[in-house]
Amino acid sequence: xxxxxxxxxxxxxxxxxxxxxxxxxxxxxxxxxxxxxxxxxxxxxxxxxxxxxxxxxxxxxxxxxxxxxxxxxxxxxxxxxxxxxxxxxxxxxxxxxxxxxxxxxxxxxxxxxxxxxxxxxxxxxxxxxxxxxxxxxxxxxxxxxxxxxxxxxxxxxxxxxxxxxxxxxxxxxxxxxxxxxxxxxxxxxxxxxxxxxxxxxxxxxxxxxxxxxxxxxxxxxxxxxxxxxxxxxxxxxxxxxxxxxxxxxxxxxxxxxxxxxxxxxxxxxxxxxxxxxxxxxxxxx
Numbered sequence: 001x002x003x004x005x006x007x008x009x010x011x012x013x014x015x016x017x018x019x020x021x022x023x024x025x026x027x028x029x030x031x032x033x034x035x036x037x038x039x040x041x042x043x044x045x046x047x048x049x050x051x052x053x054x055x056x057x058x059x060x061x062x063x064x065x066x067x068x069x070x071x072x073x074x075x076x077x078x079x080x081x082x083x084x085x086x087x088x089x090x091x092x093x094x095x096x097x098x099x100x101x102x103x104x105x106x107x108x109x110x111x112x113x114x115x116x117x118x119x120x121x122x123x124x125x126x127x128x129x130x131x132x133x134x135x136x137x138x139x140x141x142x143x144x145x146x147x148x149x150x151x152x153x154x155x156x157x158x159x160x161x162x163x164x165x166x167x168x169x170x171x172x173x174x175x176x177x178x179x180x181x182x183x184x185x186x187x188x189x190x191x192x193x194x195x196x197x198x199x200x201x202x203x204x205x206x207x208x209x210x211x212x213x214x215x216x217x218x219x220x221x222x223x224x225x226x227x228x229x230x231x232x233x234x235x236x237x238x239x240x241x242x243x244x245x246x247x248x249x250x251x252x253x254x255x256x257x258x259x260x261x262x263x264x265x266x267x268x269x270x271x272x273x274x275x276x277x278x279x280x281x282x283x284x285x
Contacts (some may be wrong), residue, residue: 022051023051023052023246023250024052025250025251026048026051026052026053026108026246026249026250027051027052027053028052028053028054029048029052029053029054029107029108030053030054030055030056030099030103030104030105030106030107030108031045031048031053031054031055031056031106031107031108031109031110031249032055032056032058032095032096032099032106032108032109032110032144032148033045033048033055033056033057033058033110033112034058034059034084034086034110034111034112034113034140034144035058035059035086035112035113035114036055036057036058036059036065036068036110036112037057037059037060037061037064037065037067037068038059038061038064038214039214039238040112040163040209040212040214040238040241040242041059041110041112041113042068042238043237043238043239043241043242044110044112044238044241044242044245044246045057045068045072046068046071046072046075046242047239047242047243047245047246048108048246049071049072049075049077049079050075051246052077053077053108054072054077054078054079054103055068055069055072055077055078055079055080056079056080056082056095056098056099056102056103056106057069057072057079057080057081057082058082058083058084058086058095058113059081059083059084059113060083060084060085060113061083062081062083065081065082065083066081068081069081078103080098080099080102080103082094082095082098082099086111086113086136086139086140086141086143086144087135087136087139087140087143088143089143092140092143092144092147093147095147096147096148096151100151105151105154105155106148106151106152106158107152107155107157107158107159108158108159108160108249109144109145109148109152109158109159109160109161110160110161110163110245110249111140111141111144111145111160111161111162111163111186112163113136113140114136114137114140114163115132115133115136115137115179116133116174116175116176116179117129117130117132117133117175117176117178117179118176119172119174119175119176120176121176121177122176122177122178125176125177125178129176129178130178133176133178133179133182134178134181134182134185137179137182137183137185137186138182138185138186138189141162141186141189142189145160145162145189145193145204148160149197149202152197152200152201152202153197153200153202155201156200156201157201157202158197158200158201158202158203159202159203159248159249160193160197160202160203160204160205161204161205161206161207161245161248161249162186162189162190162204162205162206162207163186163206163207163209163241163245164183164184164186164187164190164206164207164208164209164260165179165180165183165208165209166208166209166210166262166264166267166268167179167180167183168180168183168184168186168187168208168260169184169208169260169262169268170268173226183208186206187206187208187260190204190205190206190258190259190260191258192258193258194257194258194259195257195258198257198258203248203249203253203254203256203257204257204258205248205253205256205257205258205259205260205261206259206260206261207241207244207245207248207260207261207262207263208260208261208262208263208264209236209241209263209264210230210235210236210262210263210264210265210267210268211226211230211235211236211264211265211267212235212236212237212238212240212241213235213236213237213238214238228275229267229270230264230265230266230267231265231266231267231269231270232265232266233265234265235265236263236264236265240263241263244261244263248261
């Protein structure tokens with residue numbers, strides 16, 4: 001657990017926040033969420049706020065980050081909006097410095113910032129696009145974890161969740177090969193960091209989202225056709241991903257280290273759509 005100085009840092013005087021929280025351990029924790037100005041990152045930030053956490057909202061778009069920070073404050077929480085490019089070491093260092101200056105520490109880090117890149121064959125992918133995806137998706141995770149580790153070690157407590165993708169475990173659909181490679185690298189970083197940081201009370205894990213309806217992935221006629229390959233019968237919402245991330249940050253997941261949780265409705269379990277699978281098997285459906 002965190003030292004006494006951190007436990008006493010922020011004591012909520014709003015009883016409503018304590019009453020509505022399901023994960024009591026998040027009350028007055030400080031959560032830094034990258035890419036939190038929209039989509040999945042925004043949902044994660046607001047979900048933690050609903051559970052009583054105070055949020056450092058990072059995004060490359062300061063206006064969007066400020067908007068999410070306002071929503072957090074409207075819930076009764078505290079928030080700091082920080083513009084920062086996670087692929088730039090100096091901006092990541094500044095982000096952590098500002099977070100610690102504002103709140104005294106960081107307990108939770110969610111690496112949600114990401115880039116898809118063009119959906120091209122690798123032989124047609126421009127080097128600059130490859131570099132951009134790798135810089136944001138891989139280097140960004142590395143830099144943010146590196147910057148947050150000292151304060152978490154000082155606390156003797158920390159939760160880090162890296163957002164990967166089901167593309168890390170197969171080829172990418174709707175993105176290029178550089179995206180799949182970047183997310184596979186995130187899983188490797190997660191395993192290594194999980195091993196290195198567990199002795200210091202820091203849990204590092206990852207989620208592998210499947211098709212999720214966010215600003216990066218929207219529902220189209222083509223996506224409706226792809227629903228056939230999702231056993232659960234629907235696309236994930238940003239809230240589905242947020243719930244899995246919150247679980248990995250909760251006390252209930254304190255013995256989980258270096259793992260990648262698939263939040264994909266079962267799509268990685270199958271080789272075909274459910275109807276074709278069922279037609280080839282005897283018995284009840």
